[in-house]
Amino acid sequence: MAALRSISKHPILLLESCSSMAHFKQILAQTITTTIIQDAFHAGKLIAFCALSDSLNLDYARLILSLTKEPTIFSLNTMIRAYSKSSTPEEGLSLYHHMKKTGVPPDNFTFTFLVRTCTQISSIGYGKVVHGSAIKLGFELDGHVESALIHMYANFGHVESARQLFGKSPDPDIVAWTAMIGAWAKCNDLDRARECFDRMPRRDSIAWNAMITGYVHAGYSREALSLFDDMQRDGVRPNEATMVSVLSACSHLGAMDQGKWVHVYIEKHRLKLTVTLGTALIDMYAKCGNIDRAMEVFCRMQEKNVFTWSSMMGGMAMHGHGDACIELLGRMREAGVAPNEVTFVALLHGCSVNGSVEKGREFFNQMVGVYRIEPKAEHYGCMVDLYGRAGLLSEAVGVIHGMPFDPHAGAWGALLGACRLHKNLVLGEYALNKIIEIESHHDGAYVLLSNMYAASNQWDGVSGLRSLMRERGVRKEPGCSVIEVDGVVHEFFVGDRSHPNFREIEAKLGEIWGRLRLEGYMPNTTQVLFDIEEEEKEDSLSRHSEKLAIAFGFISLGPEVPIRIVKNLRVCTDCHDVTKLMSKVFGREIVVRDRNRFHHFRDGTCSCMDYW
DSSP, X not given: OHHHHHTTTOGGXXXXXXXXXXXXXXXXXXXXXXXXXXXXXXXXXXXXXXXXXXXXXXXXXXXHHHHOSSOOHHHHHXXXXXXXXXXXXXXXXXXXXXXXXXXXXXXHHHHHHHHHHHHHTTOHHHXXXXXXXXHHTTOTTSHHHHHHHHHXXXXXXXXXXXXXXXXXOSSOOXXXXXXXXHHHHHTTOHHHHHHHHHHOSOOOHHHHHHHHHHHHHTTOHHHXXXXXXXXXXXXXXXXXXXXXXXXXXXXXXXXXXXXXXXXXXXXXXXXXXXXXXXXXXXXXXHHTTOHHHHHHHHHHOSOOOHHHHHHXXXXXXXXXXXXXXXXXXXXXXXXXXXXXXXXXXXXXXXXXXXXXXXXXXXXXXXXXXXXXXXXXXHHHHHHHHHHHHTTOHHHHHHHHHTOSSOOOHHHHHHHHHHHHHHTOHHHXXXXXXXXXXXXXXXHHHHHHHHHHHHHTTOHHHHHHHHHHHHHHTOOOOOOEEEEEETTEEXXXXXXXXXXXXXXXXXXXXXXXXXXXXXXXXXXXXXXXXXXXXXXXXXXXXXXXXXXXXXXXHHHHSOTTSOEEEEESSOOOHHHHHHHHHHHHHSOOOEEEEOSSOEEEEETTEETTTTOO
């Protein structure tokens, strides 16, 4: 209080050192008693501190505004801006109506914040009204307003409106260019987004981030990493947003070497390991097959939120460590972090891969009974998978029929997978019919039932399904496996002969088959979908994409380096058997991430315990 009294004539100066609301209230009391608060300039400073600082308090800011006889446009804009970022953005619109009634003329910043508000409240109607007012008052082509409008229209899917607005600008600034890139990327037109990006007269880190993020969200992870390389060559320093997007691309591809490089860059340049960045690192290491390194990052993070915990738990579940996933829940509760719906997806998945039916049922019941979290489609799908994998097919069907909304294809797909595992062809046919009622082009469901028919030598069933696929224009997604060697991602498709090292790969495959046959290996041809000669079936199996990728790993990586593969489809039975045997015969650690989970092959065994 001594410091406050010493400069009581200038209390506004104390805002520079103000670090708490308690201190702020003392300053506010001083301004009221000395009538300084009636000065519009000083009132604006107080409002800005309340509304925009870390000590966010919009109620106090609104109180100060009400005590100001003639608030400035700065004060009013500050409040609209603060509301646009708050949980009550519509208050900004009511404040704008108040401005019009009191005759305070808006400026370009007013419309920038108002457009952001319309985006926030998802109201294209209000957005168009605000846009019309901006045109009427001559602010439409202001750089800030224009960029906000482009972003708004893109957000509502009106990309043509965004394009027309951009085309009107005689000299769009970098913000407008970036907004237009985001607009094209949002509607998945990456070619036009890239064309726009390449035409930019100047690019900052935000523009690079917009293009990289667009690639990542559309699933073009290789293009994202390539553009990240270009960004560095261009001398643009990446920031946290860049790193999060790049780590996401590495996660998708299983490109751990590049992910490690990003981690080293973060440490070398002393980027703060925020919750968002740390969680992205955990996700990258987990999805690239190094769950131990993911746990190291997790343990080093000083601050963790529910998504950090959920990401670590999801990683454990993905790697088959169901017990560790459940144990993390206890530590999470001790840390005072309440689980959310994402956490329960990880928990239920962990119980499923672990075969812990009772635990899974208990967690599912706790969602509503303890945490007041209403189960969503993903949670019901996890329960179907949990019961189905354990062979409790009746219970799995009961979960589907008991869902409070129409069952989704994922739930029926989980049931179909369980039918394959437990060889229940009749229920499998029922599940397929339900799936194609919802998604007639769900190629994986047709293939899964075809495998079941083929396994029981019902070739008429296989032919019938293949005819149905042709009739409906359903095409089977080709198997694709990727492996990273020295930071370069190599891609293999089933039967692929295009790789520059194919002759070496073919020779290595010949050596592998020779060694495996000496160990008694016999190809499991039951899941080959064609009624063809056995020798042709064996040749078809030998060229599955993961076998080609693993052979490339044998010739490219030292014997002590784990071979890590990412596959877009579920691993077939033969590839699973072969990889187990390879890990034993050649003494190699092989890690395969398929569509459902990770498989760690060591010494002839798999971490999934043949339960996938």
